[in-house]
Amino acid sequence: MHAAREPAELLLAAAEGDQSAWDELVSRFGPRMWAVARACGLGPADAADAVQGAWLRLLQHLHTIREPAGVGAWLMTTVRREALQLLRKDRPLLAAAEVVDEPDPAAAVLEADDRRLLWKTVSALHEPCRSLLQLVANDLGNQQVASRLGLPVGSIGPTKSRCLDKLRTLISTQETAQ
């Protein structure tokens, strides 16, 4: 069995025309990109559009990514920007691509190790945050979340924000302690 190739190696190989390396990048990062686009609030069609745009952008920057090892964070940042642009109410008919120079360091939370830590931290939260974030993760809308938790629908958005703030604080504290 071959050892999995590092992202930087895959990027270099893809830049040299290696379709299998490109396919491996798609397999490795595609699911996370989809999750980012959907987490931004896009429906399936727009999420597909945003993900596709990020891949097309990478295709034109195979040789110019500043940190090849960080191609995953570059893709997450790119798809998030595409998604947020799609969400703009005054979105133009013609949207030109914006090149990502500095990927968001925060995208690292999508790495498998960090995701495990994230869930561990979620499970340490008090109610209703623990249940609310689990329901949100399962793609339940505000109405359904409110019904499950016995909370007013109007309180779900603000409560979710507060829960995410708590989660952010706990994660930051853990990172500082390490």
Next chain:
Amino acid sequence: MINDEYFLAALRLSSGHDPIPRHVSATAREAFALRVPHALTAAPAECSAVRGVRDDDGSHLVRFVAAGLTFDLEVTEGDGLIDVAGLVSPYPGDDSLVDVRTPHMTLTRRIGPTGHFAVTGLPPGWISVVCHRPGLAPVQTTWVRIRP
């Protein structure tokens, strides 16, 4: 600070409730065929008078510039399809071609002696134009998204 979107994405990903659809992955893999080796990339020009300007007839103008080559594209949407009228300047010479590409369709046109070219009936979505010049590196525009 971690953006909420990355947190929520990480939670969604772990739940496994909303996996990436197969067709989205397939389209991403197929996109590799759109790679243009050794191409120079023309970025949108920082010219507010041209970029994204919308005319009264609903068309949009966008300019891309690289390596001494300028693409001026007029994009018009009608009946859910896209028409592109373009000008490559300076004239890249006889035997030059342009490919007007979407992820699923490429239309090739010879560039007229005035530098003009046109294609009609493209599906909305991502579009890029590549200019092939004999003896010189091809020049591609960045991808732009065109929505009805």
